[in-house]
Amino acid sequence: MTTVRTPDPPLAPATVRPRRRDRPGRRRKSQPEAFAFLTPWLLGAVALTVGPMVVSLYLSFTDYDMFTAPDWVGFGNFTHMFTDDDRYLQSVKVTLIYVLVSVPLKLTVSLLVAMLLNTRRGANGFYRAAFYAPSLLGASVAAALVWRALFMGGGPVNEALAFFGWHTPSWVDDPQFSLASIVLLGVWQFGAPMVIFLAGLKQIPAELHEAAAIDGAGALRRFRHITLPMLSPVIFFNLVMEAIHAFQAFTPAFVIGGGRGGPADADLFYTLYLFEVGFQDFRMGYASAMAWVLLVVIAIVTAIVFRTAKLWVFYDDAEGMGERR
Amino acid sequence: MRRTGRGVAALAVVVPLLLTGVAACGSGSGTGDGDVTITFVWWGSDGRANLTKKAVELFQQKNPKIKVQTSFSAYAAYWEKLATQTAGGKPPDVLNVDTRYLAEYGGRGVLADLNQGAGKAVSLADVNPELAATGVYQGKRYAVPWAQNTPAMIYDPAAFTAAGADPAEGLTWQQYADATRKVSAASGFSARGTTDFGILDTTLEIWLRQQGKQFYTPAGKLGFAADDLRRYWQLASGFRDAKGASPADVTASYNTSPEQAPLGKKLTSSEFAYDNLLPAYQKANGKPLKVAPYPSDKAGDTGQYRRPSMFLAVSARSAQQEAAAKLVDFLVNDAEVGKIVGTDRGLAPNLKVRAQLAGSATGNDKTLYDFEAALEPKLGAAPPVPPKGAGAIQKLLQRTYEEVAFGRMSIDDAVNRFMTEAEKGLS
Numbered sequence: 001m002t003t004v005r006t007p008d009p010p011l012a013p014a015t016v017r018p019r020r021r022d023r024p025g026r027r028r029k030s031q032p033e034a035f036a037f038l039t040p041w042l043l044g045a046v047a048l049t050v051g052p053m054v055v056s057l058y059l060s061f062t063d064y065d066m067f068t069a070p071d072w073v074g075f076g077n078f079t080h081m082f083t084d085d086d087r088y089l090q091s092v093k094v095t096l097i098y099v100l101v102s103v104p105l106k107l108t109v110s111l112l113v114a115m116l117l118n119t120r121r122g123a124n125g126f127y128r129a130a131f132y133a134p135s136l137l138g139a140s141v142a143a144a145l146v147w148r149a150l151f152m153g154g155g156p157v158n159e160a161l162a163f164f165g166w167h168t169p170s171w172v173d174d175p176q177f178s179l180a181s182i183v184l185l186g187v188w189q190f191g192a193p194m195v196i197f198l199a200g201l202k203q204i205p206a207e208l209h210e211a212a213a214i215d216g217a218g219a220l221r222r223f224r225h226i227t228l229p230m231l232s233p234v235i236f237f238n239l240v241m242e243a244i245h246a247f248q249a250f251t252p253a254f255v256i257g258g259g260r261g262g263p264a265d266a267d268l269f270y271t272l273y274l275f276e277v278g279f280q281d282f283r284m285g286y287a288s289a290m291a292w293v294l295l296v297v298i299a300i301v302t303a304i305v306f307r308t309a310k311l312w313v314f315y316d317d318a319e320g321m322g323e324r325r
Numbered sequence: 326m327r328r329t330g331r332g333v334a335a336l337a338v339v340v341p342l343l344l345t346g347v348a349a350c351g352s353g354s355g356t357g358d359g360d361v362t363i364t365f366v367w368w369g370s371d372g373r374a375n376l377t378k379k380a381v382e383l384f385q386q387k388n389p390k391i392k393v394q395t396s397f398s399a400y401a402a403y404w405e406k407l408a409t410q411t412a413g414g415k416p417p418d419v420l421n422v423d424t425r426y427l428a429e430y431g432g433r434g435v436l437a438d439l440n441q442g443a444g445k446a447v448s449l450a451d452v453n454p455e456l457a458a459t460g461v462y463q464g465k466r467y468a469v470p471w472a473q474n475t476p477a478m479i480y481d482p483a484a485f486t487a488a489g490a491d492p493a494e495g496l497t498w499q500q501y502a503d504a505t506r507k508v509s510a511a512s513g514f515s516a517r518g519t520t521d522f523g524i525l526d527t528t529l530e531i532w533l534r535q536q537g538k539q540f541y542t543p544a545g546k547l548g549f550a551a552d553d554l555r556r557y558w559q560l561a562s563g564f565r566d567a568k569g570a571s572p573a574d575v576t577a578s579y580n581t582s583p584e585q586a587p588l589g590k591k592l593t594s595s596e597f598a599y600d601n602l603l604p605a606y607q608k609a610n611g612k613p614l615k616v617a618p619y620p621s622d623k624a625g626d627t628g629q630y631r632r633p634s635m636f637l638a639v640s641a642r643s644a645q646q647e648a649a650a651k652l653v654d655f656l657v658n659d660a661e662v663g664k665i666v667g668t669d670r671g672l673a674p675n676l677k678v679r680a681q682l683a684g685s686a687t688g689n690d691k692t693l694y695d696f697e698a699a700l701e702p703k704l705g706a707a708p709p710v711p712p713k714g715a716g717a718i719q720k721l722l723q724r725t726y727e728e729v730a731f732g733r734m735s736i737d738d739a740v741n742r743f744m745t746e747a748e749k750g751l752s
Contacts, residue, residue: 066412067433086746153574153592169574175731259401260720263577264727279405281717282429284412 060289065282077289088290090265091273094179098269099246102186107238110190114197115227128198135191144185144255148172151181151256172256175266182252182267193238200234201227229314236313240305247298250275270294362392363418363645365652367635368403370582370605373669380662384655391648400581404716411435411640418643419652422468422636424459424707425715428545430638431467432713437639438465439653443646444639447654451675455706459633462710468636469657472601474671475629475697475704476527478617479588479606480595484508488518492595492617495627498560501620505569508594518569520587520596521576523561523726526719528597530708531619532557534628545712547747555740558729565730573730579723584609600696601634601671604689616696630705634671668693714750721746 035042060077062070081088113131117124137143151157153170161168171177204227212222228235250271257267261276270290278287367377374397381393398406404426410416411430422430430436439447439460447469449457460468480492488511490496490504505518522528530540539548564570575592582605583589588596589609598606600616607614619627637656639649656662663678668690673679683694697704711718725743728734734742 065433066408067430067435152578169572170578173574173577175577175727175733258578258580260723263574264731264733265724279408280401281714282408 056288056291059285060292062285063283064285064288066284067282070285073285077286078293080286081289081293087265087268087273091261091268091270094266094268095247095249095270097179098183098186098249099243102183103239103242103246105183106187106190106242107193107235109187110194110238111197111231111235113190114194114201117194118198118201128195132191132195135189135194137189141251141255143189144252147181147185147252148256151177173263175262175264178257178262178266182249182256185252185256186246186249193242196234196238197231200231204230232313233315236305236309240302243301243305244298247294247301360390360392361645361648362394363643363648363652364394364396365419366395366403366407366417367397367421368400369397369669370399373397376666376669380656380665381652383659383661383665384652387655388648388651391651393652414642416640416642418640418645418649420638420640421471422638424633424636425711425719427460427462427468427636427710428713428715431462431465431710434641436467437641437643437646438467439469439639439650440466443650446647446650448658451658451677453631453674453676456631456633456674459631459707459710460636460638468633468638469653470633470635470674471637471656472634472666472668472671472674473631473697474599474601474634475632475700476531476597476619477600477629477696478595478619479598479600479603479614480617481610481612482615483612484511484516484518484594487511492620493615495618495624496620497622498620499622502564502567502569505564505595506567509568512594514568516591517571517575517587517593518595519564519571520579520593521561521565521570521573521730522597523558523565523730524576524579524723525597526722527599529554529557529722531597531628532560534630534705534708535619535621535623535626539708541709541711541715543709546751547744551740551744554743555736558726558736558740561726562729562736573727573732576730577727588614599632599634599671600693601668603693604669607689616692618700625703627700627703628705629700629703630707632671632707672697712751717750718747721750 059070061072061074063073063076064070117128117131134143149155151171153173155170157171158168168174168177171181208226208230209222212226217225248271249269253262253267253269253272254275256262257272261268261272271294274287274290274294277283277290365381367373369377377397378395381395385391385393397403400423403421407416407420416435422436437444439445444466449469452470453473456470456473459470460466478492482493485492485504485508488504488507490500490507492501492504496504501519508518509516526540533540533549533553536553538553542548561570565572565576570576571587571593575587578590579586583598583602584605586596586598586606586609587593588598589606591610591612596606597619603614603616619629621627637653639646639653643649658675658678660678660681663673663675663682668686672693673682679694682690683698686694721743725734725739725746728742729736729739
């Protein structure tokens with residue numbers, strides 16, 4: 001399977017690299033030290049990640065109210081989810097809309113801005129920092145609170161639109177607009193993919209563009225036939241990361257939706273419903289089952305993206321542009 | 326990878342706690358001669374925290390061997406935190422419980438029976454027996470009321486007087502509807518007469534009581550039929566359609582804290598809440614608000630009742646039950662505490678303390694004492710403890726009514742959805 005690598009700087013000549021048959025020996029020699037250094041991480045991984053995951057897998061087959069011992073219900077939680085829980089289906093719908101709308105939008109915006117900033121003009125450093133800042137806030141509660149204040153009834157967005165004669169209800173409190181306001185918040189935090197796109201753009205040899213320009217290719221043509229293919233591994237990386245991220249969106253929906261999934265469940269994100277079921281309704285077994293379904297869905301979506309990658313991700317073998325295995 | 330499912334991440338927090346907590350459970354339970362430390366948690370705001378801390382300091386002065394560690398959070402966050410702590414085997418020694426969650430915690434063996442053992446130190450001799458009874462679930466005393474309040478209407482008297490109505494005198498629902506419409510019109514419909522009450526479970530409960538019905542039966546089922554809910558939502562929708570009640574997006578912004586409720590944000594001129602929230606609403610709204618009984622079509626029967634605004638309970642897993650019970654008894658019965666905490670949570674539960682405080686009360690405290698004193702003969706007994714899942718029913722009511730308010734669903738469909746899901750949730 002293809003793997004994405006950040007472009008390696010040309011480190012050392014290939015001849016210095018250990019030959020394949022040398023590797024097992026080296027590995028064996030370094031084992032004790034390696035494990036000694038790994039111990040703290042291993043302990044953490046087992047106690048805080050693997051252990052709880054095993055327990056949550058067990059709980060997903062039980063009815064567990066957090067206070068009394070779990071009851072084994074087999075696949076009951078999973079069948080209930082898909083056959084008897086309208087709110088579950090609503091949370092799936094909301095999350096899918098969010099992923100399908102916000103991810104392409106965010107990637108498009110971040111690529112466009114990265115291209116604008118990919119020049120050597122003076123103020124670019126400032127703009128790069130300014131555009132990156134919102135994504136540093138990440139999933140912060142503060143950003144979501146500000147967003148709520150901006151888009152609520154009588155808030156600046158409301159008033160500005162009213163000034164131009166478009167009277168909207170409170171965005172965050174109307175089921176028609178509230179998901180859109182959360183999508184906008186997600187797109188606004190485009191800094192992280194933008195920085196990665198910038199790095200990718202820097203790696204495209206200027207000669208390619210120059211040669212194409214001499215041959216008479218316009219800006220759009222060069223974008224389609226040079227920038228996009230050369231950038232495709234980076235696009236692929238950003239797509240995978242942002243999709244995984246979007247599936248797990250929680251804080252903005254929690255804060256903007258008033259901690260309850262928004263008006264008439266319009267902002268009922270998957271993770272939000274999971275949280276509500278587990279920590280407010282005391283149905284931790286069901287919440288565990290939901291978490292595992294989410295994990296499996298993310299794995300499947302990621303696998304599909306990886307499979308299709310062969311069709312559109314272009315790995316150049318030129319020096320410094322990643323490698324093909 | 327850090328970005329595994331959030332639920333998994335949450336479990337990663339809960340489960341280790343659970344494992345360590347179970348181990349810690351077996352450890353000693355003695356309250357020897359040495360100093361003991363107990364933990365005490367409640368919900369509320371900073372203002373309430375200051376009052377409560379003063380009361381706790383007084384307790385520590387009088388009981389130098391007991392050290393009390395306190396913490397508090399806002400209502401919704403409080404329950405999430407408490408659930409995690411309890412599941413982790415480290416519940417606080419003394420905690421606040423709401424009537425909506427009493428069955429959830431009491432019925433699952435999390436709370437100590439205060440009729441047994443160390444809990445007997447908590448005296449309820451001077452508490453109204455009907456109020457005291459609200460802490461009993463399935464024959465066990467899981468909690469004692471820390472204060473008494475009653476569901477009531479909070480309103481802007483200037484706006485209603487201008488509309489020719491005096492809610493303090495008690496209005497019929499029709500009079501209230503007419504008044505709210507006039508109040509809305511007077512503000513050019515920017516501030517409506519009332520906050521749409523179709524989302525409020527307490528208001529539905531009071532309205533049902535006025536019809537001689539109840540929200541929950543003692544057996545823990547719904548005490549009303551689809552037709553009752555339909556008539557209630559038709560009543561509320563009538564207010565909204567006439568522009569007397571808040572529009573859907575304002576109603577959807579409703580949050581239980583007075584600061585974020587439409588009346589607190591000056592988007593409406595009256596709202597159904599609890600009488601002890603009057604000062605908080607006043608502070609948020611900025612106008613001199615007043616408190617009034619519920620509108621009712623039967624003179625003298627408003628359906629209101631003596632409500633335990635907040636319970637105190639002791640964890641069944643506490644190793645310091647004696648000290649915990651001592652603190653609970655002190656908070657309920659001490660006259661000084663009554664003076665310190667005032668009417669922030671409602672009236673003092675101890676009737677002797679209450680009578681003493683009523684005489685010297687001033688300002689909002691006096692308003693509340695006078696209000697409940699006038700109502701006292703009409704106040705009924707509190708309804709039975711709501712069943713497990715009552716917290717979720719409250720949210721279900723809000724959600725389904727929002728579908729109606731936004732015009733996305735007919736009242737009939739919303740009623741059907743509510744009844745089906747509520748019966749599922751309570752089974």
